[in-house]
Amino acid sequence: MDETAQPVVEIANLVKSYRRGDQIVPVLTGITFDIAAGDFVALMGPSGSGKSTLLNMIAGIDKPDSGSLRVAGTDITALSEAELADWRSHHVGFIFQFYNLMPVLTAFENIELPLLLTDLSARERGEHVAAALSMVGLTDRSDHYPSELSGGQQQRVAIARAIITDPTILVADEPTGDLDRVSAAEILNLIERLNGELGKTVIMVTHDPQAAAKAHTVRHLEKGELSAG
Amino acid sequence: MYFLKLIIRNALRHKLRTGLTALGIVVAILAFGLLRTVVDAWYAGAAAASATRLVTRNAISLVFPLPLTYMGKIRQIDGVKSVSHANWFGGVYITEKNFFPQFAVQAQSYFALYPEFVVAPAQMREFLRDRKGAIAGRKLATTYGFKPGDQVTLRGTIFPGNWEFVVRGIYDGAEAKTDTSQFFFHWDYLNETMMKLAPRRANTVGVYVIGLTSADRAAAVTAAVDATFRNSLAETLTETEQAFQLGFVSMTEAIVVAIKIVSFLVIFIIMAVMANTMAMTARERTAEYATLKALGFGPLALAAMIFGESLAIAGAGGLLGVVLTFPVAGRFGAEMGSLFPVFNVGRETVAMQGAAALLVGAVAACLPALRAARIRIADGLRHVG
C-alpha cells in the first residue's frame, strides 16, 4: 500500500444532527479522518454512536449538515441528488445486514440490477453477472429466488451485486449481523479476498469482534466522536 | 370495554388505509341508496295509488279515446260512488325539455276523487269559475314560478294549436308520496275548441276514473264495467289504479331490472375492496396473531378481533353513507325534476343500506379470520410482514 497516495476518502469536520419532534439530537459532532485506498476499515462503537450515519454519508445516501467529504476526489456534498445517484452507481458497492435482495428477482437478476444503470447490452451484462457469480461460488444457484437460499448464500449474492460495477469503495453495514458463526466466517473471508486480491477499499460497520479482527484499521466512535485505533 | 378499545385502536393503526376503506364504503352505500331510491321513484305512481279508485281505458290501447256517453252508464253500475274523466294533453311549455303531465279533467268530480290534491277553497272557486283556468302542482310552482293569476301557454301536440290558460290555484300533496308536478284544466274548454276545429274528435275522453263505495267492490265493479261495453265500438279495460300504474312500469321493466342489478354490483365492488383491506391487514399482523395464540387466546378470539375491526369500519362508513343519502337524494331529485316527481328515501332503503354495510364488513372478514384461526404459532412468529 502506497502511504503517500491520495486517500480515497477524505473527511473534515463532519457534523450531523437529527430532528426528533422539536428536539435536535446531535449524532456526529465534528469527525475528521482519511481512509487510504485499498484499506479495510472497521467502524465500531455502541449503539447510537453514529457509525451507521457516518457510513451512510460516505456512501452518499445521506448528507452532512456541515463539513467536507471527498470520495475518490469528488466533493460529494456538492452533488445534486441526481448526480449523487449517478455517482453511487459507479463508485459504491453496498452490503447490508439483511442482504436487501429483491424477493421477486432471481439471484442472477439481483446481481444484474446495478448493471441496468449502465449502457451494457444484455449479453455483456450476462457475462459480468456470470463472472461475479463464479467469484462468490454461486453459479449453480443463479436461478434461485432469495427465499430459496440460506442467509449466507443470500449475503454472497448481495456481495456479488456489490462488486458487479467495479466500484471504488465497498460499504458494509453489519454484514454478519444476521448470520451464524460458520456463514459469518465465510462472508468475512470473501470480503477479505475482495480487499486483498481486487484491492477494493472496504469500510465496514460492525459489532462483531470476529469481523473487526479481519480489518486492517479499526476506528471507534463514541457519542459522535472518533477515537484512534 | 377492552375489546372495543382494541378494535378501534387496531383500525386506527393504519389511518390512511382505514380512512380510504371507510370512504369507499361511504361512496358505495350512498350509490346503493340512491339507486334504490330511483327504483322506488319508478314505482311511485303505483305506491301512491288508491285502493278505492279504478281506471277505465280503451281496451285496444291508451292512445284510443272513449266516448263521453259512457259516463252515464258507468255511474249506474252497482258499487260506483262517483265517476270522473281525464284526457292526457301532452302539450309543450315553451320547449320540449320542460316536460310535465297535463290533463283536461271534469274538474269538480275529479278533485273530489283525489282528496290528496289539496287546494285552498278560494282558489278552487276561482278555478271553477274560469273556463280557461288551471290548477298546477306545488312542484311546478317551484320549478317554473307559477302563481295564481299567471298566464300559461301550452303548445298542443295531440290537440294542435296554442292553448292559453290562467293559473287559478296551486295544489299541495297531502302526503310526501303525492305527485305535485301535474297540471289540470277544464275538459269543457278542450271539448269546445275541438268541436270547432275537429268535430269528429270531440266528446271523447282519455280515461274514466271511478270511485268505489268500498275497496272490496273492486273486482266486481271492474268486471261489470267491462261487461257493459263488450262488443261495442270502444271496448273498455278497467283495472285498479295500482295495476294501471304498474302497467307503465312494466313497460320499462328492463331498465328497472338493470338498475336493481347495478345497485347490487356496487356492493360487490366495495366488498372486494374491503376484503382486500382486511386480507392485507391480517397478513401483516401474522406475528401478532401467533403471539396472541401463544399467550393462550383461541381461534375464536382472533376471529372476533378481525370481524370486530371489519364491522367497525364498515359500520362507520355505512352510517355516514346513510346520513349523506338524504341530502344527495334531495339534490338528485331536484335535478331530475319532472322525470321523478316523487323522490323520497324510504325507510326500507335505509334498512337495506344498513344491512349492506354489515354484510360487506362480515364477508370481508371471513377469509382473513379463517386464515388467522389456522396460523401455526411457530410459523407465525417467524413471519415477517
Add this chain to the structure above:
Amino acid sequence: MRIPFSYTFRNLWTRKLTTALTAGGMALVVFVFATVLMLEEGLRKTLVETGSHDNVVVIRRSSQTEVQSAIDRGQAAIIESQPQVALGAGGERLVSRETVVLVNLVKRGTERPTNVLIRGVAPLGLTLRPQVRMIAGRAFRPGSSEIIAGRSAAERFKGAGIGETLWFGLREWRVVGTFDAGNSGFDSEIWGDAVQLMQAFRRPVYSSLLFRLNDPESFDQIRAQLERDQRLTVEAKRENVYYAEQSELLAKFIRYLGLTLSVIFSVGAVIGAMITMYASVANRTGEIGTLRALGFRRRSILAAFLTEAVLLALVGGCAGLAAASFMQMFTISTMNWQSFSELAFSFTLTPDIAAKTLLFSLAMGVVGGFLPAIRAARLKIVDALRAI
C-alpha cells in the same frame, strides 16, 4: 435506467389474492362502464338504421311522433304531388301513406301486456324500405286482413309468429310472414294494409306519409315548400333523422345514468387501487431504499409503482371488457318513452368502445396509483433502509 418490468409484474403475481381482489373490483366497474356504452350504441344503431337518408317522413306539425300525428287525404294528395317526390320504374309516385296504431299485446311467457306498434303501409311501403327483407312466409296481400311481423315482434309477442293470428280492431288478422329489418326499430313492429287498418280502427286520417326523394339533396327545398304551404300544417324530416330523434330521451337517460354510475363506481375502484398500492409501497420500503442506494432515480421508482397500478388496472379492464362482451348475447326490450311503443335492441361492442373502456381502466390505474407512487419516490434513502 429503468427498473425491469419483471420486477413490477412479479410483485403483482406474488400477492395473488390482493391482486385478484383489486383487479376484480376494477373489472366490475369496467363492466358497468362498457355495458352502458354498448347499450347506448345498440340503441343508436337500432334507431339510426331505422330509416334512410333518402326518404322523408311527413307528420303533422308539432305532433312530435307519428302516434300523435294526423294527415287527412287532402293534405296527403298535395304532398304527393310535389316535384321532389321520386318516381318508380312504372312512373308511380314512390309514396306510402301510413297509419300507425299502438295496440296492447301480451308477451310470450308472461301475461303482461305491452304496447306494440302496428303500422299500416301502402303496397309501396316495403319497397321504400330496402333494408327490410322477408325472411319467412310472404308479404301481406293488399286489401286483406293479413299482416307481417318484424323478427323481434314475432319472437316476443303471443300470436305474432308466422301462421298465428292476432285480434284487434274487432277483427282477426293472420300473420303470413316475418320480416327482418336489420336490427332497426321496424323489427319490433307489425305491418299490414293501411286501408284495412284504417277501416278496422275507424280512422279516416293517416298518421304519416313516407316518400323517396328523387334527388337526396333536394330535401331542404321540399321541406321549405311544405312548411310554407298554407293548405298544410305539417313538418318533414329525413327518415333516419326522425327515428334518431325518437330515441333521444331514452338515449340521454341511459347515457346520463350510466356515466353517473360509472363515475361513482370508479371512485370505489380507485380507492381500492390506492389501498393496495399504499400497502405495496409500505411493504417494499426496504427494497425502495436499496434501489435508490444502488443508484436508481426517484423517477424510476415512481415509474415502477405507477406501472404496477396501471398493470393492475389493465388486468381488471380486460377482464371487465371480456365479461361485457358476453352481454352481446342478450336483447333488451323496453318502452321508448317518446314513441310509446316497445323497442328491442341489443348490446353492441365496437372497437371504439373497447378502446374507450381500456382507456378508462388505464385512467383509474393512474389516478389510484399516483399518490402511492409519489410517496414511494419521495422516501428518503436512510429512512427507507432503516425500516427493515
